[in-house]
Amino acid sequence: MWKFGESLLGREEDRDDNLLIDESDELCSLSPLQRIYAFAVSMAVGLIFMLLSLVVIAKPIKFAVLFTMGNILAVGSTAFLLGPAQQGRMMFDSVRVYASAIYIGSVILALICAILIHNKLLTLLVIIIEICALMWYSLSYIPFARRVISNLFIRLFDTEI
Incomplete structure (x- = not known):
């Protein structure tokens, strides 16, 4: 009725x-097919940058710049499929808002530490945080994955017998 x-x-x-x-x-x-191509190219270039960063891992500043740029391209590639507004809504959903904020903050800090400060140790520390935040963010898309990982870490690092 x-x-x-x-x-x-x-x-x-x-x-x-x-x-x-x-x-x-x-x-x-962009047509739907062009969006898929743009996604694939952006993801591929991002992965290539991340792999190239391993070549210069002995030079933390170059590593951080290449790795972070590759990271941005890979994560941003989904904006071609979803649209930037939808991706923004998904990134700042209550489930993944903290991981997204830490990830974005660490991306910015990694570039600042690498390009402006030139501190290798601090750059590597921020890159490690960036990787962890990206993994935690990615796990939020898999049902119950965060809970399983959390329980695993509790069991592995529990000091009580």
Whole structure:
């Protein structure tokens, strides 16, 4: 039975969601196939940068710049598939807001430590934090993965017998 607020698209919320999708499609001039290609290229270039960073691992500043740029390209590649607004909403969802904030902060700090401060030890420390935050952020997309990892660490590092 038709109720107030419903339309041919269904409920009013469904119509609003479809309008948002239509608006984002109008804002982006890439076709769905071009978005997939852009995602693949961005992800591949990001992975290449991260692999190249291993070549210069003895030089922490060059390593940090290459690794962080590769990291940004790889994580940002999903914006081609989802759109930047949707990715932002997903990154700052209550489940992953802390991991996202720590990740973004560590990316910025890694670049500052590498490019401006030139402190190798501090740069490597921030890169380790960046990697851990990215892993914790990525685990938030796998159901129960964070709980399993947390329980594993508790069992491994529990000092009580």
